[in-house]
Amino acid sequence: MTTDPSRRPRVLVARKLFDEALQPLREACEVQYNDSDRSATPAELRAWLQDKQGALITGSERIDAALLDACPGLRVVATMTVGYDHVDVPACAARGVVVTHAPDVLDETTADFGMALLLGAVRQMGVAERYLREGRWKRWSADLFAGADVHGSTLGIVGMGRIGRAVARRAALGFGARILYHNRRRLDPALERESGAEYRSLDELLGQSDHVLLALPYSPESRHLIGAAELARMRPGSTLVNIGRGGLVDEPALAAALHSGHLGAAGLDVFEGEPTPNPVLLEAPRLLITPHIASASLPTRRAMVRLAVDNLLAVLGGKAPLTPVPAPGA
Numbered sequence: 001m002t003t004d005p006s007r008r009p010r011v012l013v014a015r016k017l018f019d020e021a022l023q024p025l026r027e028a029c030e031v032q033y034n035d036s037d038r039s040a041t042p043a044e045l046r047a048w049l050q051d052k053q054g055a056l057i058t059g060s061e062r063i064d065a066a067l068l069d070a071c072p073g074l075r076v077v078a079t080m081t082v083g084y085d086h087v088d089v090p091a092c093a094a095r096g097v098v099v100t101h102a103p104d105v106l107d108e109t110t111a112d113f114g115m116a117l118l119l120g121a122v123r124q125m126g127v128a129e130r131y132l133r134e135g136r137w138k139r140w141s142a143d144l145f146a147g148a149d150v151h152g153s154t155l156g157i158v159g160m161g162r163i164g165r166a167v168a169r170r171a172a173l174g175f176g177a178r179i180l181y182h183n184r185r186r187l188d189p190a191l192e193r194e195s196g197a198e199y200r201s202l203d204e205l206l207g208q209s210d211h212v213l214l215a216l217p218y219s220p221e222s223r224h225l226i227g228a229a230e231l232a233r234m235r236p237g238s239t240l241v242n243i244g245r246g247g248l249v250d251e252p253a254l255a256a257a258l259h260s261g262h263l264g265a266a267g268l269d270v271f272e273g274e275p276t277p278n279p280v281l282l283e284a285p286r287l288l289i290t291p292h293i294a295s296a297s298l299p300t301r302r303a304m305v306r307l308a309v310d311n312l313l314a315v316l317g318g319k320a321p322l323t324p325v326p327a328p329g330a
C-alpha cells in the first residue's frame with residue numbers, strides 16, 4: 001500500500017477500540033477514528049463512510065442497503081464480532097463489498113463465559129449476591145438458594161459451531177455432563193465423536209436436557225426459536241442459557257416460564273433491544289442477566305480487533321480476506 005497520504009485507503013474505525021491493535025491500520029491507511037464509546041447514529045455513519053474504502057465496525061453499527069448506496073466507494077466491511085446479523089451480507093455481495101468477521105479467536109473465552117453463566121444461573125449467584133448485599137440474609141437455612149446441579153447433568157447445546165463445541169468439551173470433561181446437541185446441519189461423524197455429543201431434534205433435546213444452552217447465530221429463521229411452546233417442552237426445573245443473540249428467545253414467554261416455576265433458572269448474556277432489557281426480564285425471578293460480555297477478556301477482545309484489522313489490510317491491499325463471512329445461502 002502506498003505511503004502517499006492522498007492515495008492511501010481511507011478507513012473508518014467506528015468505535016473506540018484498542019489503540020495498539022489499530023496501529024498497523026494507521027501505518028497503512030488514513031484512519032478516521034470515532035474515539036468514543038458512543039455508537040454513531042445511522043446518519044453519522046453514512047456521513048463518515050461517504051469517502052471511505054474500508055470500515056471497521058462492532059456489533060452496534062448496522063450496515064444496510066441504504067447505507068451502502070450512499071457510500072459507493074466502500075470495498076470492505078470488517079466486523080470485529082463473529083456474529084454478523086447487523087450486516088446485510090446479500091446487499092454487500094450485490095455491490096461487491098467484502099464482509100469479514102472474527103471467528104475462532106473468541107471461542108474459548110466465550111465458552112468459559114457460557115459455563116460461568118450456566119453455573120451462575122443454576123446456582124442463583126446473582127440473586128444470592130443481591131440478597132446478601134441488601135442485608136436480607138439473617139440466618140442459614142438448608143434450602144436457601146438451593147438449585148440444581150451442573151455436574152452429572154444432561155446439557156443440550158443448540159448451535160454446535162466452534163463455540164458450542166468448546167462449551168461441550170468443558171461440560172463433558174470438567175463436569176461429567178452428558179451432551180446432547182442440535183444444529184442446522186448434523187456434525188460429520190468424526191467431529192461428533194470428538195465432541196462426545198449426541199444429535200437430537202430440537203424437540204427431543206428440549207425434552208431430554210436438564211440445561212439448554214443456545215450458541216447459534218441470529219437470522220430471520222432463528223428468530224424466537226425458543227418461544228412458549230419450546231419452553232413448555234423443557235423439563236420442569238430446567239435452565240435456559242443464551243450466549244447467541246437476544247432475538248433467539250421470546251422474552252415475555254421466558255419471563256412467564258420463570259414466574260410459573262416451570263423453569264428453574266435462566267442466564268442471558270444477550271437480549272432483544274440491547275442495551276435496554278425488556279422490563280419483563282428484570283422482573284423475572286431466578287434470571288442472571290449480563291451485558292453481552294461473553295467474549296470480553298482483554299486478550300480476546302484485542303485479538304478480535306487485530307483480526308478485523310488484518311482483514312481490512314488484506315482486502316485493501318488486494319489480497320483475499322482471512323476470514324470472510326460465508327457466502328449468502330452457504
Ligand code: 8YV
Pocket residue numbers: 058059060080081082083084106292294295296
Ligand atoms: C461481541 C459477539 O463482543 O462476536 C460476537 O458476535 O456477540 C460478541 O463477541 C459483541 O457482538 C460486541 O458488539
